[in-house]
Structure formats: structure tokens, C-alpha cells
Amino acid sequence: MATIVSPLAPKFYPDMPEIEGVRFSTAEAGVKYRGRTDVVLASLDAGTTVAGVFTQSKCPSAPVDWCKAILKNGTARGLLVNSGNANAFTGKKGSTAVELSAKIAAKSLGCNVNEVFLASTGVIGEPLDAGKFEAVIDDLAAAVQPASWREAAEAIMTTDTYPKIATATVEFDGKAVTFNGIAKGAGMIAPDMATMLSFIFTDAAISPKVLQSLLSGETGESFNSVTVDSDTSTSDTVLLFATGAAEKRGVAKLDDLDDPRLGTVRAALGDMMQNLAQQIVRDGEGARKFVEVQVEGAESDISAKKIALSIGNSPLVKTAVAGEDANWGRVVMAVGKAGEPADRDKLAIWFGDIRVAVDGERDPEYGEELAAAVMKEEDIVIRVDLGLGSGQACIWTCDLTKEYIAINGDYRS
Amino acid sequence: MATIVSPLAPKFYPDMPEIEGVRFSTAEAGVKYRGRTDVVLASLDAGTTVAGVFTQSKCPSAPVDWCKAILKNGTARGLLVNSGNANAFTGKKGSTAVELSAKIAAKSLGCNVNEVFLASTGVIGEPLDAGKFEAVIDDLAAAVQPASWREAAEAIMTTDTYPKIATATVEFDGKAVTFNGIAKGAGMIAPDMATMLSFIFTDAAISPKVLQSLLSGETGESFNSVTVDSDTSTSDTVLLFATGAAEKRGVAKLDDLDDPRLGTVRAALGDMMQNLAQQIVRDGEGARKFVEVQVEGAESDISAKKIALSIGNSPLVKTAVAGEDANWGRVVMAVGKAGEPADRDKLAIWFGDIRVAVDGERDPEYGEELAAAVMKEEDIVIRVDLGLGSGQACIWTCDLTKEYIAINGDYRS
Known part of the structure; x- marks a missing residue:
């Protein structure tokens, strides 16, 4: 039991009714x-x-x-x-x-x-x-x-x-x-x-x-x-x-x-x-940000979930979130490495409501300062539209911080 | 180009002969x-x-x-x-x-x-x-x-x-x-x-x-x-x-x-x-340890390689190496999550020459101080024998340190 409570902890606990039996x-x-x-x-x-x-x-x-x-x-x-x-x-x-x-x-x-x-x-x-x-x-x-x-x-x-x-x-x-x-x-x-x-x-x-x-x-x-x-x-x-x-x-x-x-x-x-x-x-070890990864437009729901988990598990995406950087290049990388059907030139990516990439390149309307505010939030949504079909999935992850390394690497020292 | 060279860098460079053409x-x-x-x-x-x-x-x-x-x-x-x-x-x-x-x-x-x-x-x-x-x-x-x-x-x-x-x-x-x-x-x-x-x-x-x-x-x-x-x-x-x-x-x-x-x-x-x-x-980002993962006794070479990569990619194995901890429990975990054929009760695991686990439990001869010296080395071998067949593979990875997070998360700050 750690003494410092995660900053992402619920702000209140529900009253739990009794359950007979x-x-x-x-x-x-x-x-x-x-x-x-x-x-x-x-x-x-x-x-x-x-x-x-x-x-x-x-x-x-x-x-x-x-x-x-x-x-x-x-x-x-x-x-x-x-x-x-x-x-x-x-x-x-x-x-x-x-x-x-x-x-x-x-x-x-x-x-x-x-x-x-x-x-x-x-x-x-x-x-x-x-x-x-x-x-x-x-x-x-x-x-x-x-x-x-x-x-x-x-x-x-x-x-x-x-x-x-x-x-x-x-x-x-x-x-x-x-x-x-x-x-x-x-x-x-x-x-x-x-x-x-x-x-x-x-x-x-x-x-x-x-x-x-x-x-x-x-x-x-x-x-x-x-x-x-x-x-x-x-x-x-x-x-x-x-x-x-x-x-x-x-x-x-x-x-x-x-x-x-x-x-x-x-x-x-x-x-x-x-x-x-x-x-x-x-309460993820060392977590400072809660991230929802939404994938839509995939060939199937299963394919969408694999891509969402590829994004959510990527150390580079997770360290970018920790650094409050809307690094959509790493999201492209994670889509690409999932091995699931994807067409680079149909991809669109959002951080929160800000569309950062569309049609396989940086959104012409996008400026870095637009996403900067999104990345400062505690809860962040990364959304990817693959533009291929109607498959969709949503997963949740957290950022990867030095505190994760400390918890899992320093505990003996 | 970073100014601090990896401690794992080669100690000398070879003379490169010319190649005609x-x-x-x-x-x-x-x-x-x-x-x-x-x-x-x-x-x-x-x-x-x-x-x-x-x-x-x-x-x-x-x-x-x-x-x-x-x-x-x-x-x-x-x-x-x-x-x-x-x-x-x-x-x-x-x-x-x-x-x-x-x-x-x-x-x-x-x-x-x-x-x-x-x-x-x-x-x-x-x-x-x-x-x-x-x-x-x-x-x-x-x-x-x-x-x-x-x-x-x-x-x-x-x-x-x-x-x-x-x-x-x-x-x-x-x-x-x-x-x-x-x-x-x-x-x-x-x-x-x-x-x-x-x-x-x-x-x-x-x-x-x-x-x-x-x-x-x-x-x-x-x-x-x-x-x-x-x-x-x-x-x-x-x-x-x-x-x-x-x-x-x-x-x-x-x-x-x-x-x-x-x-x-x-x-x-x-x-x-x-x-x-x-x-x-x-030269892995933030690397302080070079790790060779040897897997043998798998059902096939392909299966062995998937298990070796599951170990080599595990953040928990890599942070344990960074912490110089012979945490074989995390190796068991990484074998188990690979999804490849494995029989818990036939597993044996070594760090360097020290067998830490055998027949699905801690080696009775093993004391933590034995592996401690191995873990202090710059180059570490993790060996797993699955005891199932003759499939084998060898992969190389590095530890996961706070410096990796700094390189990939802090660069904007």
C-alpha cells in the first residue's frame, strides 16, 4: 500500500448497499x-x-x-x-x-x-x-x-x-x-x-x-x-x-x-x-494521465481492438503522453505495427477534439498549440479513424512515467 | 547525437577496409x-x-x-x-x-x-x-x-x-x-x-x-x-x-x-x-544493461522466438534488470503471456550460470545472493528451458531505465 494516492483516484467513494447473503x-x-x-x-x-x-x-x-x-x-x-x-x-x-x-x-x-x-x-x-x-x-x-x-x-x-x-x-x-x-x-x-x-x-x-x-x-x-x-x-x-x-x-x-x-x-x-x-x-503504477483510445473505421471490431491495444501498449505513445506531447507520429507507428489492415493514406487522428492528421498527413489546419491544451488535461482521448470499415473498439491505458520505473526497478535499492 | 555515449558502446572500432566500387x-x-x-x-x-x-x-x-x-x-x-x-x-x-x-x-x-x-x-x-x-x-x-x-x-x-x-x-x-x-x-x-x-x-x-x-x-x-x-x-x-x-x-x-x-x-x-x-x-535509449535472452526446449524455433521476444519486450522484466534484480517471477509471467505452448511445471530459468527455478518452482539450491553478482554485470544472459521440445531462439534486448522515459517523454520540456 503506497502512501501517496494516485492523482487519478476517484474523488469520492460510493455508498455500498449491503447485499443479502x-x-x-x-x-x-x-x-x-x-x-x-x-x-x-x-x-x-x-x-x-x-x-x-x-x-x-x-x-x-x-x-x-x-x-x-x-x-x-x-x-x-x-x-x-x-x-x-x-x-x-x-x-x-x-x-x-x-x-x-x-x-x-x-x-x-x-x-x-x-x-x-x-x-x-x-x-x-x-x-x-x-x-x-x-x-x-x-x-x-x-x-x-x-x-x-x-x-x-x-x-x-x-x-x-x-x-x-x-x-x-x-x-x-x-x-x-x-x-x-x-x-x-x-x-x-x-x-x-x-x-x-x-x-x-x-x-x-x-x-x-x-x-x-x-x-x-x-x-x-x-x-x-x-x-x-x-x-x-x-x-x-x-x-x-x-x-x-x-x-x-x-x-x-x-x-x-x-x-x-x-x-x-x-x-x-x-x-x-x-x-x-x-x-x-x-491506479496504474506511476500513472499521471488516464488515456482513452478510440479506434473506429477498422475492418472489424477485433481488428479495431488490436490496433487500440497496440497504441495503448506502445512505450513511445505512453511516454509522449507523459511528456504532454501530442505526438501523433507515434500513434501512426503504433497503428502500423499492429499488423492489422490499415491504409496510411486514409488515416485520421485526433487528440481530444483536435484533429491532428487526416488523409495520411498532418491536418493542414492543425497547429501544435491547439493540442497542447488537450495534453495538459488529466484525462486524454486519442481517437483514430482508419477509414476502412465499421469496426470499432475502445480501451483505456495510462501514461508511462519515471515513477513506473522507480516502482518496478528501484524497489530493491 | 547525444553527447554522453552509451556505457555499452563498443570499446574500439574496427578498421574498415575499402570496398572497390x-x-x-x-x-x-x-x-x-x-x-x-x-x-x-x-x-x-x-x-x-x-x-x-x-x-x-x-x-x-x-x-x-x-x-x-x-x-x-x-x-x-x-x-x-x-x-x-x-x-x-x-x-x-x-x-x-x-x-x-x-x-x-x-x-x-x-x-x-x-x-x-x-x-x-x-x-x-x-x-x-x-x-x-x-x-x-x-x-x-x-x-x-x-x-x-x-x-x-x-x-x-x-x-x-x-x-x-x-x-x-x-x-x-x-x-x-x-x-x-x-x-x-x-x-x-x-x-x-x-x-x-x-x-x-x-x-x-x-x-x-x-x-x-x-x-x-x-x-x-x-x-x-x-x-x-x-x-x-x-x-x-x-x-x-x-x-x-x-x-x-x-x-x-x-x-x-x-x-x-x-x-x-x-x-x-x-x-x-x-x-x-x-x-x-x-545504444538502446537509456540502456545500461545488454541482455541476451536464450530460450530452448520449446515446441519449435518459432515458438521459442515468440517467448524470447515476450521476455525481451516485457517492461517488468526490463525494469527488474535495470534494478539489478534477478526477478525470475517476471520471466515466468512473460513466458506465460506469450500464448505459446508452455508447461509451468517443466520450466527452468537461469540468470547467467545460476539456475534460479526448476520444475515449476524456485530451485531449492538457489539463494538470492548467488544471482546478485550476475545482475551487477553489464551483459546479462537470461536462459529459459521449457522442457517440451527442441525449439530454440536467442534475442537481444536492453534494460528499461528512467533515462528512456526522459529521452522519450521529457524532450519537449
């Missing part, structure tokens, strides 16, 4: 950090369903393997998350540690081992001592209560400079159901210190199949549309839990992919996930 | 810089053949378009290169400028327009004034002489901190033939200021088809195996010219791809190109 507690287990909470337990009422999406890494952490394996059951009663140790690349010791962690939590929650989801974030390659959880688990289980969203978000922070929380309410059948989420992540990944984790909870009753469709469907334009440094964690995990408590209040279960109510849910959940994902970028 | 001159054309040379003219004797490889960018510069178009003729009489302006993303003005530049040079050299090769490096998006060349071309043509290799390399520098030259001699039929090369580049690319260019010359007589086979064949393990920042230039150009002068000395022309002498040529040319490519990395 979800209770939290946190503790100082001393996994690595001292003087701060580093473990969170969520207790979930019987009947809770679950969906998940995970890192695409070919070298996933032991908790990712664990969650993928038990996800097929579709039900959950507990979630145990720690910071300070990622339990990644820990071999046989890693799988032993997750089994023991789940057993400890299951015993204290009175549920089956394969109903306990796990996530870990922190140092990679160090064996995780599940005994640390054993020492605090009974106190954790005794202390769970429904209002601890911010405390839960704080316990999972690593290089994060602020906790990430968001909430959304949807009206169904004249009654409100709620989605609350927490997240962490400060590099897209820094396996020694960071990783993207998010846990979302709702009191709606949603079948596992529909829940997975909702989560997978909304991940693309949220957590999979942000980048800090192009590096992918061994541990990225997003879990969505539905306690079903709203069913008792007369909100019918969502168990059909053709249910007309799903459109409203997708929109609300998608906005909330995008909000959490953007909060991660706003 | 190649003569150079340089001038201060004032394209952008003041008080330094910024244009080089090479005059090539009649009968010179040529081969080329170019950027894969979908937004190539006007000179790249020009060279690709005339390369099919297979012959060359001149080469005109400038620094300070890339003539990239300059629309119709760009193609007009290359046509005029070629015309000016052809007139002064007494050759056809389509025998003049062009390359430009520097600012992107600014129209290039070919009139700058017109003002100096007659003096350039009058001043060409065979010994100006280093001066030529200096005239094409941008953010480079030292000129890059290399030479190789091969014995054919009891007689020596020579390959001399010059190069520039200090980011893999920074379109505002850098780009990778290399021009190689030999007195051997080599048919265009064989020459292209030689150049294309040796590019993979040289210029296409280095990265500074993962960004690809609009202007990368490597040209190989063969004057054929050695034929007069009794060295038979190479015009058959089955010629047994080709093995010797490939080896010598490949080594020289690798040398030049490594010199570019050693």
Missing part, C-alpha cells in the same frame, strides 16, 4: 506485510451461484488452477483472498497450500471444500504458508458482517494506492437488486507486487449458466480492455457471485439466456465492471 | 540539425546488385515505398540517406519528395532515377524539403571517396550515441572479398527521433536473387532478433549492395543458390549483421 471480514495474517490487513474472508449463503474468468497465462497460479477446477460445480459458500504472496510458480507446494487453505476455510464456514474460492496476489515463487490462515480463520468466520466492502477492498491491495469499489442497482419486477464489486490492480500485472483481481456480488438469483454468460459477455469491454504495461498476470481472476436472496423478495430467478431482463442486467453489470477496470488503470 | 561523401544539408552532417551519398559502380528488407509496418515511410518499388530491378548506382526527417506520413508530399530526391541524385551520379535508393530517419509527419539535397548534391558527388565509413555512419545518427560499423572478410577461390556495414538506431524505433537503418556493401559479384536470399536469410537472427522497446518503425530499412568488383580479381560470381561457397558467406554476413544489430541494442 454476503458477509465479509478481514484480518492481519502477516503473510508478508506488517501493520495492515492482508486477508479477506467472504461468507456466502447457501444457494449462491458463481461464474469466473481467469488469466490467459500459460503459467497460472495455484489458486487459478483451483478456482477453474471447482467452478464447474457452479456453487460457492466462501471466498478467501490474500495479498502479499501470489502462490504462483510454487510447484507441488502451491497446490498443497490451496487444498489446505480451502479445507481451513470450509471447516470454519461449515461448507464443502470445493465451495471455497481462493485468490492470492503478491510475490511470485515464494511458497505460501496456509498456516497463516489457520491462525486467523476462526476469528474471521466469527466477525463476518455485511458492510465491510471498503475494508475488503483494502485487504487485497498490493501496490494499489487506493481501494476500488463500485455498485450498481437494477430494477426487476418492480424490485431492486444490487451488484457490488471490489477490485485491485496497479500494474496490468507486476507479479512481484500486483495482479488484477475483482470480486462481484449480487443478491439476484441467477443460474450458473446465465451468470457465466453475463460475466464472460461483459469482461471484453471492461477488464479485458485495460492495460497498464502490457504484462499479463499469472493470477488475474474475476469472480461473480449471486446469492439469490432477492428471490425471497419476489424477484424471479434468471435461468434462461433469453430472459428479456438480461439486457438491463448486462448494461448495469457492464458499466460497473468498466468502472472497476478504469479504476485499476487510474 | 563503393565511395561515400557526407554533408551538412541542414534538414533539421545544425552543426553536424545529416546526409550521406554513396556512389556505386555500374553493375552493382542490391537486395533489401523493410519494416513490416502497415504505415511505411515514402522512402520505404520507393525502395520496395525499384528493388525489383535488382541494380543500384546510388544511395542517399538523411537524418532529421523520416519523410513518413507525409502523404502526396512524401512521394513527390522521394521522386525529386532520386532525380537530383541520379543527375549528379549520371545514372537512372530508379537506380537510386533512399532512406530517411527523423521526425515523422513533417514534409521533407528535397531542395536541401539539391543545394549540396554536386559537392557530395564530387567528394565521394572510398574510406569514409565512419563519417557515413555518423551522418545517419539521430538519438544514437555512437556510430555503428562492422566488417567481415571471406576467402573465396583463394581471394578475399569484404563485407562492410553501417547501421543506426537507438530505440527499436522512436519515430520522432530514431529508426533502424543498415547499409551493407561487398565487392563480391552476387546476382540479385542470391543476394536477396543471403540478406533475407540472415535478417531473422540479426536485425529481427533485437528489441529495445517493442515499437516498430515506419522506416526500418536494410539494404545489401554487391559491386562485383572482386570478379575482376578472379572471384567468380555467385549466381546459384546451390553454390557451395554460400555457406561461408552466410556465416560471415550473418555474424556481421548480428554484430550491427547488437550495436543498436547497446
Whole structure:
């Protein structure tokens, strides 16, 4: 937990309503950090369903393997998350540690081992001592209560400079159901210190199949549309839990992919996930600028997204933003290197509302001072029109500053 | 041209023998810089053949378009290169400028327009004034002489901190033939200021088809195996010219791809190109460490190279090297994100000779102090054995330092 909060942090935190069927507690287990909470337990009422999406890494952490394996059951009663140790690349010791962690939590929650989801974030390659959880688990289980969203978000922070929380309410059948989420992540990944984790909870009753469709469907334009440094964690995990408590209040279960109510849910959940994902970028290591990259006119949406990520991951684009320079030449470079269909002579580029290039050359109307004001802003939009088709995409990134190097290169010195 | 030379610069420069049929001159054309040379003219004797490889960018510069178009003729009489302006993303003005530049040079050299090769490096998006060349071309043509290799390399520098030259001699039929090369580049690319260019010359007589086979064949393990920042230039150009002068000395022309002498040529040319490519990395913007990434045990050579580049391009691996930290967890991460076949539990990783991880976890014999000495070196080898097959690759990169951010982000301030 850094002491200086990112200048891009949200200016206020939302009030998080309680979600019936979800209770939290946190503790100082001393996994690595001292003087701060580093473990969170969520207790979930019987009947809770679950969906998940995970890192695409070919070298996933032991908790990712664990969650993928038990996800097929579709039900959950507990979630145990720690910071300070990622339990990644820990071999046989890693799988032993997750089994023991789940057993400890299951015993204290009175549920089956394969109903306990796990996530870990922190140092990679160090064996995780599940005994640390054993020492605090009974106190954790005794202390769970429904209002601890911010405390839960704080316990999972690593290089994060602020906790990430968001909430959304949807009206169904004249009654409100709620989605609350927490997240962490400060590099897209820094396996020694960071990783993207998010846990979302709702009191709606949603079948596992529909829940997975909702989560997978909304991940693309949220957590999979942000980048800090192009590096992918061994541990990225997003879990969505539905306690079903709203069913008792007369909100019918969502168990059909053709249910007309799903459109409203997708929109609300998608906005909330995008909000959490953007909060991660706003806490990007060393970030001083938040950048939205809009690509349109591509041959397809997939092609547009590849080009947008090529721009958003380019060290030269990101250092130019840090230097408050509307360096559209580097945007051209990043479009060109993406390997996707592009016609140099049809390209147009904007910084904010200022068109800097058109028809493959500098906009004749453009003067550097026009974009200078845009580049001084905290939030910057880079827009590219490829002029080829109707494919479009939007991703979010941050600038690349010396502070990123300091966080990731100087920490041992 | 920076005033502080990279600490990784070669400790001495080779003596460059003359190559019959190649003569150079340089001038201060004032394209952008003041008080330094910024244009080089090479005059090539009649009968010179040529081969080329170019950027894969979908937004190539006007000179790249020009060279690709005339390369099919297979012959060359001149080469005109400038620094300070890339003539990239300059629309119709760009193609007009290359046509005029070629015309000016052809007139002064007494050759056809389509025998003049062009390359430009520097600012992107600014129209290039070919009139700058017109003002100096007659003096350039009058001043060409065979010994100006280093001066030529200096005239094409941008953010480079030292000129890059290399030479190789091969014995054919009891007689020596020579390959001399010059190069520039200090980011893999920074379109505002850098780009990778290399021009190689030999007195051997080599048919265009064989020459292209030689150049294309040796590019993979040289210029296409280095990265500074993962960004690809609009202007990368490597040209190989063969004057054929050695034929007069009794060295038979190479015009058959089955010629047994080709093995010797490939080896010598490949080594020289690798040398030049490594010199570019050693001059990587802000570089303080030179890193060789060796990947073995992959399913194929292509897969090995993708994994090696994933490691070599990772900002987190590169910042760890800058911090002299043997952070193998970040190497695991970079292997995992490459998307290539990998089995976490078969991975082994070395820094220098120190094995830090084996069988998917920290090597039980490894203590951090062992690798600390390796990380303090200027040249560092990171080796990964995937334990899957016999595919292997080797690439070169540098560390990522605050100086990189300063060069690419602070230059306007």
C-alpha cells in the first residue's frame, strides 16, 4: 500500500448497499506485510451461484488452477483472498497450500471444500504458508458482517494506492437488486507486487449458466480492455457471485439466456465492471494521465481492438503522453505495427477534439498549440479513424512515467 | 547525437577496409540539425546488385515505398540517406519528395532515377524539403571517396550515441572479398527521433536473387532478433549492395543458390549483421544493461522466438534488470503471456550460470545472493528451458531505465 494516492483516484467513494447473503471480514495474517490487513474472508449463503474468468497465462497460479477446477460445480459458500504472496510458480507446494487453505476455510464456514474460492496476489515463487490462515480463520468466520466492502477492498491491495469499489442497482419486477464489486490492480500485472483481481456480488438469483454468460459477455469491454504495461498476470481472476436472496423478495430467478431482463442486467453489470477496470488503470503504477483510445473505421471490431491495444501498449505513445506531447507520429507507428489492415493514406487522428492528421498527413489546419491544451488535461482521448470499415473498439491505458520505473526497478535499492 | 555515449558502446572500432566500387561523401544539408552532417551519398559502380528488407509496418515511410518499388530491378548506382526527417506520413508530399530526391541524385551520379535508393530517419509527419539535397548534391558527388565509413555512419545518427560499423572478410577461390556495414538506431524505433537503418556493401559479384536470399536469410537472427522497446518503425530499412568488383580479381560470381561457397558467406554476413544489430541494442535509449535472452526446449524455433521476444519486450522484466534484480517471477509471467505452448511445471530459468527455478518452482539450491553478482554485470544472459521440445531462439534486448522515459517523454520540456 503506497502512501501517496494516485492523482487519478476517484474523488469520492460510493455508498455500498449491503447485499443479502454476503458477509465479509478481514484480518492481519502477516503473510508478508506488517501493520495492515492482508486477508479477506467472504461468507456466502447457501444457494449462491458463481461464474469466473481467469488469466490467459500459460503459467497460472495455484489458486487459478483451483478456482477453474471447482467452478464447474457452479456453487460457492466462501471466498478467501490474500495479498502479499501470489502462490504462483510454487510447484507441488502451491497446490498443497490451496487444498489446505480451502479445507481451513470450509471447516470454519461449515461448507464443502470445493465451495471455497481462493485468490492470492503478491510475490511470485515464494511458497505460501496456509498456516497463516489457520491462525486467523476462526476469528474471521466469527466477525463476518455485511458492510465491510471498503475494508475488503483494502485487504487485497498490493501496490494499489487506493481501494476500488463500485455498485450498481437494477430494477426487476418492480424490485431492486444490487451488484457490488471490489477490485485491485496497479500494474496490468507486476507479479512481484500486483495482479488484477475483482470480486462481484449480487443478491439476484441467477443460474450458473446465465451468470457465466453475463460475466464472460461483459469482461471484453471492461477488464479485458485495460492495460497498464502490457504484462499479463499469472493470477488475474474475476469472480461473480449471486446469492439469490432477492428471490425471497419476489424477484424471479434468471435461468434462461433469453430472459428479456438480461439486457438491463448486462448494461448495469457492464458499466460497473468498466468502472472497476478504469479504476485499476487510474491506479496504474506511476500513472499521471488516464488515456482513452478510440479506434473506429477498422475492418472489424477485433481488428479495431488490436490496433487500440497496440497504441495503448506502445512505450513511445505512453511516454509522449507523459511528456504532454501530442505526438501523433507515434500513434501512426503504433497503428502500423499492429499488423492489422490499415491504409496510411486514409488515416485520421485526433487528440481530444483536435484533429491532428487526416488523409495520411498532418491536418493542414492543425497547429501544435491547439493540442497542447488537450495534453495538459488529466484525462486524454486519442481517437483514430482508419477509414476502412465499421469496426470499432475502445480501451483505456495510462501514461508511462519515471515513477513506473522507480516502482518496478528501484524497489530493491 | 547525444553527447554522453552509451556505457555499452563498443570499446574500439574496427578498421574498415575499402570496398572497390563503393565511395561515400557526407554533408551538412541542414534538414533539421545544425552543426553536424545529416546526409550521406554513396556512389556505386555500374553493375552493382542490391537486395533489401523493410519494416513490416502497415504505415511505411515514402522512402520505404520507393525502395520496395525499384528493388525489383535488382541494380543500384546510388544511395542517399538523411537524418532529421523520416519523410513518413507525409502523404502526396512524401512521394513527390522521394521522386525529386532520386532525380537530383541520379543527375549528379549520371545514372537512372530508379537506380537510386533512399532512406530517411527523423521526425515523422513533417514534409521533407528535397531542395536541401539539391543545394549540396554536386559537392557530395564530387567528394565521394572510398574510406569514409565512419563519417557515413555518423551522418545517419539521430538519438544514437555512437556510430555503428562492422566488417567481415571471406576467402573465396583463394581471394578475399569484404563485407562492410553501417547501421543506426537507438530505440527499436522512436519515430520522432530514431529508426533502424543498415547499409551493407561487398565487392563480391552476387546476382540479385542470391543476394536477396543471403540478406533475407540472415535478417531473422540479426536485425529481427533485437528489441529495445517493442515499437516498430515506419522506416526500418536494410539494404545489401554487391559491386562485383572482386570478379575482376578472379572471384567468380555467385549466381546459384546451390553454390557451395554460400555457406561461408552466410556465416560471415550473418555474424556481421548480428554484430550491427547488437550495436543498436547497446545504444538502446537509456540502456545500461545488454541482455541476451536464450530460450530452448520449446515446441519449435518459432515458438521459442515468440517467448524470447515476450521476455525481451516485457517492461517488468526490463525494469527488474535495470534494478539489478534477478526477478525470475517476471520471466515466468512473460513466458506465460506469450500464448505459446508452455508447461509451468517443466520450466527452468537461469540468470547467467545460476539456475534460479526448476520444475515449476524456485530451485531449492538457489539463494538470492548467488544471482546478485550476475545482475551487477553489464551483459546479462537470461536462459529459459521449457522442457517440451527442441525449439530454440536467442534475442537481444536492453534494460528499461528512467533515462528512456526522459529521452522519450521529457524532450519537449
